[in-house]
Amino acid sequence: MAEPKENVLMEKITSLCKRRGFIFQSSEIYGGIQGFWDYGPLGAELKRNVKELWWSTMTRMRDDVVGLEATIIMHPAIWRASGHVDTFSDPMCDCLLTKKRFRADQVEPQTGTVIWFSGADAGDSPAADGIPTVGDVVAEAAKQGHFDDSGGAPERLLKSKEPMLSGSDQPFAVLLPKGKPDETAIKLAKQFYSSRGVSNPNPRFEKKEFVENSQRFNPENGSLLTPPVPFNLMFKTYVGPTATEADVAYLRPETAQAIFAQFKNVHETSRQKVPFGVAQMGKAFRNEVTPRNYTFRSREFEQMELEFFIKPDEAVEAVTGAVATPASKGHPGEPQPNWGWQLWHQYWVEERIKFYEGIGLPRTTLEEYWQKPEELAHYARACVDILFKFPFGTQELEGIAARSDFDLSQHERCSGKAMGIFDEELRTAFGKLPPEKQTALKDRYYAARLKYLTKMGVPAAEAGAAAQEDADGLAKGQYIPHVIEPSAGVDRLILALLANAFTEVTETDAKGKSETRVVMKFHPRVAPIKVAVLPLLKNKPELANKAREIFQSLRGHMMAFHDEAGSIGRRYARQDEAGTPFCVTVDFETFEGVKDGPQAGVKDTVTIRHRDDGKQERIAASELLPWLLARVK
RNA sequence: GCGGGUGUAGCUCAAUGGUAGAGCGCCAGUCUUCCAAACUGGUUACGAGGGUUCGAUUCCCUUCACCCGCUCCA
Incomplete structure (x- = not known):
């Protein structure tokens, strides 16, 4: 539960984000739309920096990862293969009386006598004159004790001034356990029809029946539940001008599946060999039940995902003799040929934490959560969440899952296209193994494949034959790659960076007046504006011109900002709120030469003011660009 | 989806059944030799819709959004 103090902090952050143009509510002029947020000028720069750093770290700076940019709408069969259409869709139903919501398949089965009502007629009006209101009738029903079991009449109904209806034909039913x-049942029915606007209702009895293990009734009060309605978290749309069932497609709920679907193409065109990865950034969409915590859980959001394909452990063992076991916690160093999935997984967890440290989220602000075996999805072998200590609680930034060969196997089965690869090295190595070793590896691979196929409901005989085929394939150098998936949310990371950078500084001036101002302490690599160029005074043309000239020379290399309005102190404060790490000021010494110190007499220098401590240093204007580039790249 | 709270200027907050106000910010100008200086002028709001009323930002209803709790959450 969030502490009040923490809410205050979140409110300060959201307020600053709006005031300075980091984040706006989507469609604000029309009242906003739940679960959608826009990035303003500063937010757009911040997000762009984060994405570019991820892209360059994950692809450009590595030999073994390439990029992909797939469409948001893909063939709907992809989402059936991935399991999203099924797992994102839960049947839900509500209690007709209390409105409580249930997973239809998880309602505790009830046995007893069900009394059905076909509707209710209005009885005598409790009000002396005019048409009674819902409030009057509900108050009367409460007086007679109809609401005692459910903790009193709802306030909303008591306050209602809606006129009561004369009757209702809506069916209602109550399940009575033995002995009730x-x-x-009649009391509950009266309560139900009262809440539907029927004045002093007389429920119409329809029939009585005995039911066993029914999931249609609320276990708490016996009230009938609404029919189950599917609760689907997938955003649906239609491809083409007709909107029929045949045209249904989905906006992707994650970017990862496109990587699996395009695996063969990427593998064949990129000249990469397993182990290698495919990275993708982009929008994803989920109809979240409850978008909450500012941008943390949005319905439209952006992901940065890597699918890193590795050999199955059996193949690693065949080639290198033995799979290395993790020696200790922490970064295992440069990748080695004898790494199995465990070491690759550990490697990526550490790589990702290193990335966060490199953009200004210290390890102390992060937490690692290793999912317990019972929490893992059935196909996952391990999953680590990297959590950040947000003001509203410690929440997930990124998940790094070892997903076995589940995804490629699913697409192979569902598309009918082979997703395996051929590994020359494996074939050669396998042939040289002693026969008992060959058999042992084939048996293990067979068992793993059989487990997968059986789990997915493939008939036993068929599964056995297919697994045998896969095991024989391994001996010939063929396998379906396994995968390690580091999957990060961009918007969550942006929120983490904002929360981490937010700093309040209270200063008391000479007159004793204290003032609190905000400094956004972004790492220079992610800061939206890298440098502000300021003339000390506005009304001195030589200062203004020189500042403009310096600004022009920098803006092609980084996000630079030029400001000459207001006192110099005010302009520094403005940049502090935007999180600009460096302010460059052109002053009189730029022209007249440095007055004193080791640089005395040197002309054409500027001061650099540091955001976090306000300290200044003076450097030659010609040195400015390399000085800045060394710090913001 | 349920329950509670909130909704007034860019931000923070007033007041009111009868022409909506402040501080800060922002913009322009004067001034200003380093940390939100001063002065002058300007800028902008009752979330939306309906009802009651001569008149509603204020009372009522509906709706939307945000916050908290529940529920949900590969």
């Missing part, structure tokens, strides 16, 4: 009198 019929009066209980």
Whole structure:
């Protein structure tokens, strides 16, 4: 539970984000739309920096990862193969009386006598004159004790001034466990029809029946539940001008599946060999039940995902003799040929933490959560969440999952296209193994494949034959790659960076007046504006011109900002709120030469003011660009 | 989806059944030799819709959004 103090902090952050143009509510002029947020000028720069750093770290700076940019709408069969259409869709139903929501398949089965009502007619009006209101009738029903079991009449109904209806034809039913009198059902029915606007209702009895293990009734009060409605988290749309069932497609709920779907193409065109990875950034969409915590859980969000394909451990063992076991916690160093999935997984966890440290989120602000075996998806072998200590609680930034060969196997089965690869090295190595070793590896691979196929409901005989085929394939150098998936949310990371950078500084001036101002302490690599160029005074043309000239020379290399409005102190403060790490000021000494110190007499220098401590240093204007580039790249 | 709270200027907050106000910010100008200086002028708001009323930002209803709790969450 969030502490009040933490809420205050979040409110300060959201307020600053709006005031300075980091984040706006989507469609604000029309009242906003739940779960959608826009990035303003500063937010757009911040996000762009983060994405570019991820892209360059994950692809350009590595030999073994290439990029992909796939469409948001893909063939709907992809989402059936991945399991999203099924797992994102839960049947839900509500209690007709209390409105409580249930997973239809998880309602505790009930046994007893069900009394059905076909509707209710209005009885005598409790009000002396005019048409009674819902509030009047509900108050009367409460007085008679109809609401006692459910903790009193709802406030909303009591306050209602809506006129009561004269009757209702809506069916209602109550399940009575053995021993409960019929009066209980009538009482609940009266309560139900009262809440539907029927004045002093007389429920119409329809029939009585005995049911066993029914999931249609609320276990807490016996009330009938609404029919189950599918609760689908997938955003649906239609491809083409007709909107029929045949045209249904989905906006992707994650970027990863496109990487699996395009695996063969990427593998064949990129001249990469397993182990290698495919990275992708982009928008994803989920109809979240409850978008909450500012941009943390949005319905439209952006992901940065890597699918890093590795050999199955059996193949690693065949080639190198033995799979290396993790020696200790921490970064295992440069990748080695004898790494199995465990070491690759550990490697990526550490690589990703290193990335966060490199953009200004110290390890102390992060937490690692290793999912317990019972929490893992059935196909996952391990999953680590990297959490950040947000003001509203410690929440997930990124998940790094070892997903076995599940995804490629699914697409192979569902598309009918082979997803395996041929590994020359493996074939050669396998042939040289002693026969008992060959058999042992084939048996293990067979067992793993059989487990997968059986789990997915492939008939036993068929599964056995297919697994045998896969095991024989391994001996010939063929396998379906396994995968390690580091999957990060961009918007969550942006929020983490904002929360981490947010710093309040209270200063008391000479007159004793204290003032609190905000400094956004972004790492220079992610800061939206890298440098502000300021003339000390506005009304001195030589200062203004020189500042403009320096600004022009920098802006092609980085996000630079030029400001000459207001006092110099005010302009520094403005940049502090934007999180600009460096302010360059052109002053009189730029022209007249440095007055004193070791640089005395040197002309054409500027001061650099540091955001976090306000300290200044003076450097030659010609040195400015390399000085800045060394710090912001 | 349920329950509670909130909604007034860019931000923070007032007041009111009868022409909506402040501080800060922002813009322009004067001035200003390093940390939100001063002065002058300007800028902008009752979340939306409906009802009651001569008149509603204020009372009522509906709706939307945000916050908290529940629920949900590969």
